[in-house]
Structure formats: C-alpha cells, structure tokens
Amino acid sequence: MSAIRTKLHHQLQTVTARIPVLNSTAATRGGVQPWNSRLRELANKSLFSEALSVYLQMLRSGASPNAFTFPFALKSSAVLSLPITGEQLHCQAIRTGCLLEPFVQTSLISMYCKCNFVDVARQVFDENPLSRKLTVCYNALIAGYALNLRTKDTVSLFCEMREFGVEINGVTLLGLVPVCGVAGNFGLGMCVHGCCLKFGLNLDFSVGNSLLSMYLRCGEIKTARKLFDELPGKGLITWNAMINGHAQNGLANDVLELYREMEASGIQPDPVTLVGVLSSCANLGAQEVGKEVERRIHACGFLANPFLNNALINMYSRCGNLVKSRQIFDRMPVKTVVSWTAIIGGYGMHGQGEVAVDLFDDMIRAGTIPDRAAFVSVLSACSHAGLTDKGLHYLDTMEQKFHLSPGAEHYSCVVDLLGRAGRLDEAHGLIRTMKAKPDGAVWGALLGACKIHRNVELAELAFERVVELEPTNIGYYVLLSNIYTDAGDSEGILRIRVMMRERKLKKDPGCSYVEFKGRVHLFVSGDRSHPQSKQIYEFLDELECKLKELDQNGMGVHSEKLAVAFGLLNTKEGAEIVVMKNLRICGDCHLFMKLVSKILPRREFIVRDPTRFHHFRNGVCSCKDYW
DNA sequence: ATAGGGTTAG
Known part of the structure; x- marks a missing residue:
C-alpha cells in the first residue's frame, strides 16, 4: 500500500505543477455557475467522462471550481475509477479552500474507496475532525471497507460510530452488507438485519433489497423468500436481486418462474434481469425461453449491451445452437475474454475441439489476454476432443507465458486428457x-x-x-x-x-428435464405425477415394443428415459431439447437413442447429456464419437 | 444546486 501511495504522491506532484494557478480575476471572468449546472446535468445522465471533460474546459476557460463543483467531478472519477484524476481534484480542492466542505470531504472519501485506495480514504477521514461528526463520511468509509471485504475495519468503524453517538441510517446498514454476504459472515448478516429492525429501517426500500441480496449470497433461500414476500414495494432492483440470487444458487427453474411473476407484476426487465434469466436458460437448456429473451432484447434496444451478448453466446452454446452463438459472437464489435471463453466452451462441449483450439489461438492473436476461466474452457475442449499434446502445451503456456498458476480445475482437465489417452x-x-x-x-x-x-x-x-x-x-x-x-x-x-x-448413501433417482413451450418439465424415475404421464407411458411402451424387435440384447427401457419419450411425443409441436440430467452415460443409453432414431427417422431432436449435445437428424447423430 | 447504499456474463 505504501508503495502505491508513494507512486500516487509522485504523480500528484507532477500534475500539481501543471495545474493552472487560480486567481480571483479568472474566477470572476468566467463565472462558475453555468459550468456547475452543466456538470450536474451530465452527471445525472451518467455521462461521467463527458462531465470530466466539461470540468477541464471549465479550468481552461479560467473559471474557478467551488464547493458545488467538486462533488460532481469526484463522483465522475469515482465511477470511472480514475484515481489519478481524483488526486488532481483533491489537490485543487486544497488550493481553492474547498477541502473542508462536508460535501467535498465525503465525495473525496467515496472516490478513494471506489478506486480501491481505502487507506488513502482513511487518511482523508482522519485528517479532518469534522468527518467524525458526519454520518455520510462514516457511511462512505464503511462502504469502502466493506467493498474491499475488510470485515474487521468495517465492523470497528461501525462500532465507533455507535460509541460516538453518530446517527445511523439506512445507508450505513447498506454499506455493511457486502461483508455479510461472504461465507462465514452469516452471523454478522443476522446482526445487521437485527439492527435494521431496531432502527425501524427494515421496510426501507433499499435496505430491504440489500438484505435480500445478502441472504441470497449466503445461500439462505428460504429467509430471502420470506423477506421478499414481506417487502411492501417490489421494484426492479428487488426482482433483479431475487432473480440473480436464485440464478447464482443454481435454482434455474425458480428463476424462470420469478421472471414470469415479474412480468405479471408489470415491471419491465432491464439488462441485469435478462442476464440472470439467460444464465438459467443456459443451465436448463431452455432455448425457447432464451429465444424469447433475445426477442425482448431486440425490442428494448439492449442489443449493444456486452453483458447481454455474452450471456446470449453462453446460452446458445450450452443449448447446442452453435450457429446462433457464433453469429452473435461474430457481430460483437468488442469481444472480451468472457465472450471468447463462452464460444470456446460451446465448441468444446460439442466435441468440436479443433474449432475451439483455433478460436483460442485467434483470441491470443487478437491481443486478448486469457484468464484462468479461458484456460479451463480450452483445456476441457482438448480433453473432449482427445487433443492431448495441445492440451499439455496450453497448460505450459498458461504458466510460462501468462504467469497464471493452474488450479485444481485446470489439473482435472489435464488428468482427464492424459487418462483418456491411456497415459x-x-x-x-x-x-x-x-x-x-x-x-x-x-x-x-x-x-x-x-x-x-x-x-x-x-x-x-x-x-x-x-x-x-x-x-x-x-x-x-x-x-x-x-x-x-x-x-x-x-x-x-x-x-x-x-x-x-x-454410509447411508442411496443413489438419487434418475431425473431428466424437457423444455416444452417455455416450461421446463422435470421427470423423476418412477414418478407419474406429470399430467400427460398416461400418454407418455403408452408411447414409451410402444417404443419399447419396437425397440425389442431391434435390440437382441434386451436392454429394456428405464423410466428415467421418460423425458426422452415426452420430448419425442411433442417434437411435432416444438419441443426442441431433451435434457438428460443425472443420466449415466452408459452403453444402453446411447443404444437407446440410436434405436429411437431408427424408429423415428424423420424426427429431428437434440439430446443433451451432462457433458455434451447430440443432434439427431434423419436418424443420424451429428456427434462423430457418439456410436 | 452539491455527498453516502442495493442488482449484471464465461
């Protein structure tokens, strides 16, 4: 930290030399007020880089910034994470005598926190005795410590605040939330919730949202749901917290349900909502819902959002629609390492390891630096496609060239790679x-x-x-x-x-998912609760009869393949993907599919097992190593 | 006129 501080200090001195000395005549000549309102206008529209250039123009015109100027400029450099600009502003605030203004003081602390210079923020806080009287200053610093996950500092500052009798408000508690969401800090979260109740802030709109996301981050789904139901007003952010929280806990079906509920309640989704929904579609293989989300993205004009495009690539990749995911990828003007990883993973999953590997090399040629997740996708592509030496080469590159230390997730790919090759x-x-x-x-x-x-x-x-x-x-x-x-x-x-x-271990009953008309149907082995189960079993019997004619080994049909039957039953009407989850990849399953495709040669369907997709067309599977 | 907080992809 001290090294960074020294570096910053050095930069500060060089820029200080360049800052024009402000004098009273210059200040009166321009007049600061029109500049301030222009700044406010831009900052309110979240046009922060524009706001900063207006600030520079203002200096050039000879107007002197005042206490109303700095909060806008500091917020802009905080949002854009420009600590050097922030330091310049700090310096100018000193020169113009605005430093001790409470608004400037608070903005400064917040700016340093957002730029990850929490210790510098602490210095600003300590240097001015006024800080210790102001709730807002405490709030900014507490939030800064919390964002940097410095639990001890966060809590001790909060305690100090109570000790000195500084008023605690909703924002104080909101600031504490990030450290409560960390595993092991759940107890702290409960304390914060307790404080909210004590201060009567639990029904505050934002505090509620925050507590909700805290519980979801801790994996406390039931508590979150209870709180959600109790919240009097549910806004966009409430729904987003709920949807993304469930998505991150792997509760994809609940996400789709919440999304429907949200639409029914009349709240329009924003890009953040749709990212969560798409990630759940990807996990479920729910391509129809995914397509619906894509139409919505077009309709709302979110097409340029890079987060959404990456989520779409991921969704189509995982749903087996590589053509679509490639289209979106190719059209993206700026591809990040996340975009590349999603498309590489897509090809890797489908046994098109060569394409995946070529794309990885393209990425490096394009100047994108791969991170650890990118290496996971390329290594797993190598292991699926049997590209043993390529994979070993990448593991080496990862360490030697990119100075990334491989984790267990990388080694498991390479062990798989060597193992499959018999080494x-x-x-x-x-x-x-x-x-x-x-x-x-x-x-x-x-x-x-x-x-x-x-x-x-x-x-x-x-x-x-x-x-x-x-x-x-x-x-x-x-x-x-x-x-x-x-x-x-x-x-x-x-x-x-x-x-x-x-050890009291029992094999979970086999289960499968089928997406049909925007709903995901879950089938558990031996379960007959599906409303169409009568027809499904009849169809299954019919299939079994035909299978027996073809199959001399008498493999039999298990009820865990119910979903396959359901999918086939509805193919005419548009069930596209049959997701077979928890299905053991054993010979009989493959044989089953082979026979089914012989019986139903003209049907086109996709089967997904836990590792890859199998596209059947005219009785032929696209996957080369399938048979 | 000006400050502090909550939700995003692989």
Missing part, C-alpha cells in the same frame, strides 16, 4: 507434483480414466482419495463398482455395496 502413470504423476491441492474432480478424472483403461489397482488408489474429499458423491462409488464389474470382481462390488449402506 495413466503420467496422470498420476501430475497429481503428485501439482502445485494446487488436488480436489475430488482431479482424483475423479483419474478414476474415470481407470474405468476406460481397466486399471483396478490405480482405480482403488484414486477412489480412496476421492472418497476422502467427497464422501457423499455417489457417482464415484458407482464408478468403482462398474470397474469391478468389468474386472469380474464380485467381492469388490460387494465391498462397495456394504460401504454405501454403512
């Missing part, structure tokens, strides 16, 4: 020497590779580790059990079964 010892060696702590996914990837290459000994070792890390993940028990099955080791199978019983 099990190298994969094991990598785990032993990797710098990050191996997590369940890393050992799980090795276990999966042992299944492919039938290595029981290494599988047992990997299983031991993975079960230490994720003792309740049933998938790994099933995987080892299948390895024993392949090896004909009936004792092994029994051991796993006993272990699962001792």
